[in-house]
Amino acid sequence: MASLAFSLEKRVAISAVTRACSLTSIVFQNLVKNETLTKGDKSPVTVADFSAQAVVNAILAKAFPDDPIVGEEDSADLRTPSTDGLRKHLTSLANDALHLPLRSAALGDDVAEDASWGIGPDSPVRSTDELLTLIDRGTYEGGPRGRMWTLDPIDGTKGFLRGGQYAVGLALIVDSVVQFGVMACPNLPVSSTDPDGEKGCILVAARGQGLEQRPLSNLGLSKALRQPQTLPPLSSIALLESLEAAHSSHSFSGLFSKHMGITAPPLRMDSMAKYACLARGEGGLYFRMPTKGSDYKEKIWDHAAGVLFVEEAGGVVSNLRGEPLNFGLGRTLGDNHGIVACFKDLYPQVMEAVKKAKEEAKDE
Numbered sequence: 001m002a003s004l005a006f007s008l009e010k011r012v013a014i015s016a017v018t019r020a021c022s023l024t025s026i027v028f029q030n031l032v033k034n035e036t037l038t039k040g041d042k043s044p045v046t047v048a049d050f051s052a053q054a055v056v057n058a059i060l061a062k063a064f065p066d067d068p069i070v071g072e073e074d075s076a077d078l079r080t081p082s083t084d085g086l087r088k089h090l091t092s093l094a095n096d097a098l099h100l101p102l103r104s105a106a107l108g109d110d111v112a113e114d115a116s117w118g119i120g121p122d123s124p125v126r127s128t129d130e131l132l133t134l135i136d137r138g139t140y141e142g143g144p145r146g147r148m149w150t151l152d153p154i155d156g157t158k159g160f161l162r163g164g165q166y167a168v169g170l171a172l173i174v175d176s177v178v179q180f181g182v183m184a185c186p187n188l189p190v191s192s193t194d195p196d197g198e199k200g201c202i203l204v205a206a207r208g209q210g211l212e213q214r215p216l217s218n219l220g221l222s223k224a225l226r227q228p229q230t231l232p233p234l235s236s237i238a239l240l241e242s243l244e245a246a247h248s249s250h251s252f253s254g255l256f257s258k259h260m261g262i263t264a265p266p267l268r269m270d271s272m273a274k275y276a277c278l279a280r281g282e283g284g285l286y287f288r289m290p291t292k293g294s295d296y297k298e299k300i301w302d303h304a305a306g307v308l309f310v311e312e313a314g315g316v317v318s319n320l321r322g323e324p325l326n327f328g329l330g331r332t333l334g335d336n337h338g339i340v341a342c343f344k345d346l347y348p349q350v351m352e353a354v355k356k357a358k359e360e361a362k363d364e
């Protein structure tokens with residue numbers, strides 16, 4: 001990334017998501033069962049989701065005080081007497097992450113942190129009330145105009161709980177277009193060709209400036225990423241999809257794969273790490289189809305950074321009608337017509353197979 005566009009956003013965002021990851025790892029190692037709540041929509045949320053949102057929002061609030069934030073979590077469930085213990089734990093986790101030593105320019109100027117963002121050992125201690133208020137900075141409604149951040153403090157909470165893939169995802173949207181994004185994936189192998197090797201990476205992209213990856217263990221080590229430029233044979237393509245059958249129809253993706261001529265088994269994993277994998281050249285295709293009868297609307301924080309990564313890596317993302325995803329409709333992507341992301345050259349074939357799979361599904 002040679003250009004200076006979004007260089008401050010990049011330093012701030014890397015600082016924020018890596019500090020959030022330090023606390024999610026600690027929580028995973030000491031996971032206390034009664035610190036996982038079930039939300040109104042029946043999905044899980046843990047003390048790590050809330051604390052990570054507080055940390056990222058605290059840093060954004062200092063560095064970009066005028067920018068609104070569309071974040072997944074809010075503090076309502078934390079303001080009841082039964083969550084006293086959880087609130088206390090959140091307060092210590094968030095303060096510990098914000099007080100970690102400042103990372104200096106020795107790592108490289110583009111990741112050097114700044115004490116004016118309210119971080120480092122000398123930064124103030126935040127009270128529980130302040131942290132709950134910071135979580136609620138994420139309640140912005142979104143919309144078509146202006147600058148806004150969108151944050152998923154833990155994407156793939158189910159993956160996080162089972163020791164699988166999860167991500168901390170943060171993106172900057174300007175006038176409905178995702179311009180900048182970061183994604184930290186603590187359980188993702190640094191090298192796709194060495195699945196048993198070092199795990200934990202952060203991917204960063206700014207529109208028009210490409211995609212890069214750094215190991216979480218050494219933020220100074222940046223590597224540019226691009227999808228392979230030549231279309232791989234269909235026999236080597238695997239479809240990336242949710243592990244959770246309730247999040248994406250596995251039966252429809254099976255039909256679709258048949259019409260595509262994909263023979264490899266699907267690559268199922270939790271979270272937006274699927275976008276990171278695709279952008280790194282793994283799989284070749286990411287597919288998401290609402291289950292029958294579902295009225296779920298996709299959330300902007302689940303897709304913003306990932307869509308930018310795939311586009312910067314030379315791929316294409318659309319809904320299953322062939323329309324681009326619209327990040328200017330509010331907190332959701334609007335009516336849910338599924339999502340597909342793939343190599344550009346593969347896209348016409350993909351849309352043809354979607355059409356055939358839809359026709360076949362109609363007859364079932």
Ligand SMILES: Nc1ncnc2c1ncn2[C@@H]1O[C@H](COP(=O)(O)O)[C@@H](OP(=O)(O)O)[C@H]1O
Binds near residue numbers: 242247294
């Ligand atoms: N019925 C549903 N259909 C599609 N996505 C859903 C869903 N219920 C929850 N999700 C979203 O799926 C995300 C996880 O993505 P994936 O299925 O690719 O692992 C969840 O993010 P969180 O874990 O941040 O809540 C949640 O936003």
Ligand SMILES: [Mg+2]
Binds near residue numbers: 043044045072157
């Ligand atoms: Mg959630």
Ligand SMILES: [Mg+2]
Binds near residue numbers: 156
């Ligand atoms: Mg999510």
Ligand SMILES: [Mg+2]
Binds near residue numbers: 152153154157
């Ligand atoms: Mg989440």
